Amino acid sequence: MPLSDIQAKLLIVDDLPENLLALEALIKRDDRIVYKALSADEALSLLLQHEFAMAILDVQMPGMNGFELAEMMRGTDRTKNIPIVFVSAAGREMNYAFKGYESGAVDFLHKPLDIHAVKSKVNVFVDLYRQSKAVQRQVEALERSRREQEVLLAQLQQTQVELEHAVRMRDDFMSIVSHEVRTPLNGLILETQLRKMHLARDNTAAFTKDKLEAMVDRDERQIQSLIRLIEDMLDVSRIRTGKLSIRPSEFDLSQLVANLLEVFSPQISAAQASISFSAAQPVVGQWDEFRIEQVISNLLTNALRYGAQKPIDVAVYSEEGYAVVQVRDQGIGISQENQQRIFQQFERVSGSHVVSGLGLGLFISEQIVAAHSGKIEVHSELGEGALFKVCLPLVQKT
Incomplete structure (x- = not known):
């Protein structure tokens, strides 16, 4: 996001409406919003509602003055990092600038205000605010990316565990299948070889009715065993694909x-x-x-x-x-x-x-x-x- 797209909010506080209007005219631009407060109490209310790029405070105000407002701002986590610029119509002999810096101000301006100085200082603090927000967003984006990578890594690790389990199941399955299929097949092969041997020797006595019935029974048992194995594997396939049919x-x-x-x-x-x-x-x-x-x-x-x-x-x-x-x-x-x-x-x-x-x-x-x-x-x-x-x-x- 370009820095110019980051909107900056500015707070100006002065007990005289005409001073607020004049200062607003100096610093207002399309990419900024200026909030005006006629008292410290009104300013505190705005500070609770908005995040400001900077605050320009008049020193001499009835009730709570600018210095006291600044000290309150410095004592609150939400507002302690807002740059404060003081303005005052009092002469330099009042030594307000020194007190302003003690209250946490970053600058002090005397009235009548220098138009170019005001614009320049506001531009500097707005740029700093935007750069800070841009860095903050980058850090947040990096943190989101880190969390997403952690989630992805956890998912990949889980997938790896599942794949390893699937491979073990496959290997176990193939081992079991090869053993279970081999048993009835070996029986059928032995029966076939035995019959071939009798036929080669022209041993017709091996093919009496009783012996043939026994052979057929053995063959049937082996074939049924193979059929059961195949049906079990087909049922598992049907279950996995949701195609196990029930006909009540x-x-x-x-x-x-x-x-x-x-x-x-x-x-x-x-x-x-x-x-x-x-x-x-x-x-x-x-x-x-x-x-x-x-x-x-x-x-x-x-x-x-x-x-x-x-x-x-x-x-x-x-x-x-x-x-x-x-x-x-x-x-x-x-x-x-x-x-x-x-x-x-x-x-x-x-x-x-x-x-x-x-x-x-x-x-x-x-x-x-x-x-x-x-x-x-x-x-x-x-x-x-x-x-x-x-x-x-x-x-x-x-």
Whole structure:
């Protein structure tokens, strides 16, 4: 901003109106505003309202004189740095100039005033004021810039932390995916190589009906494992892009869980576990049947995986406007710290044994339940098993 654009305010104080008008005519310009006061009290009122580039004070005024007004100005933080010029009609023998300088004046003028001297002095103080304001604005601009740079630096540091975390997650994810995908693929490759070997040896006895059924079952399990991995990754992509679709239809949650437990019979037997199921009555609501089945399947899978071959309790009931599915195991349990992590992506609480999967099941389940305006809770202590509760509103919010 050019210095000329900085407006300067000037204060002139004299008890005679004609003196004020004459002085105003001398110093007034388009880029300045002149405020006039007929008394020290009036001047004090103006000083409280405006920031002045300089003040020209008449010494001899009734009531509070110019020297007393100057001393008050010097004693106040708001006005102590305003340059003061005294004017007086008294002769030089009165020694007013010395007293004026003692009161903090920067100059002393005798009446009748020298027109050129007055204009020159006012120009000097106005220029000094404008330069001071320009420097002040530059300092303020630099301070704003510094604060903005600090904020930007903090944002960049936060972004760097997030990027580093994302890179670690990516590396962990790729490591898990490569391991999890390799397992069913290795099974399929071994099966294929075994069959090729039998065919090369013309060993048709290896392809009896019972043996073919066993081969097909093994292939199907490996293929289903790959499909689940792919579906989990697709669901994460849908969640991230906000495209996880929910298609509600009316169904009985108790019946869905009962049917699902029948489907899980082979896994229950393989895990050498037992499951008890209780559902006092039908619990009917409007939910996405496929997605809710996906959630319950994840909870059952985890209960079998971490349940230490101990009994698992499953219950369906309604409570305070919610349909509740409860899955309780008596396995290794989950620490308080890990309870905050298990619903995050790629998190797997392994305890003392190796687990499979991408660590996406609970993350996806929580997102599905949230999309139904519901909630999923976990209650657990290490070594005391875990209780998972899925709560779905019986009446969907519109």
